[in-house]
Amino acid sequence: MNHPIGDDDWRAPARTTLVARLASPTLAAFVVDRPDGTGLAACAVGTIEHRLGAPGDPEGRTGYVFSVATDPDMRRRGYSRQCMTALLAWFRAQGVRKVDLRASAEAEPLYRSLGFGRTADPAMRLRLDP
DSSP states (O other): OOOOTTOOTTHHHHHHHHHHHHTSTTEEEEEEEOTTSSSEEEEEEEEEEEOOOBTTBTTOEEEEEEEEEEOGGGOSSSHHHHHHHHHHHHHHHTTOOEEEEOOOTTTHHHHHHTTOOOOSOOOOOOOOOO
């Protein structure tokens, strides 16, 4: 399904979902404000997924970082690191033992410095039409 550039129909439903999920104990977002107070400089958002238990993770609680973003003019200031550090601390406080994410080549050094490593399982995706 292709969406034209500038299609903003997703924003209102996404906001509604975000507000509802932030009220639950399974989603968290950490932000750094721009120094001039005009908005966000960076953010990291993650969720806790419930999977089947396994050795070393009997409860099957897996953290998933699904959004880390920094405004281009705010990069290289440690803001994403601050957001990720806070998100990882939140995962630990929730009893999560494993955290997954997908990393761009540009962001991979940050994640490696936080202890992430590549897995043997490549990600795949199927888009289902409604």
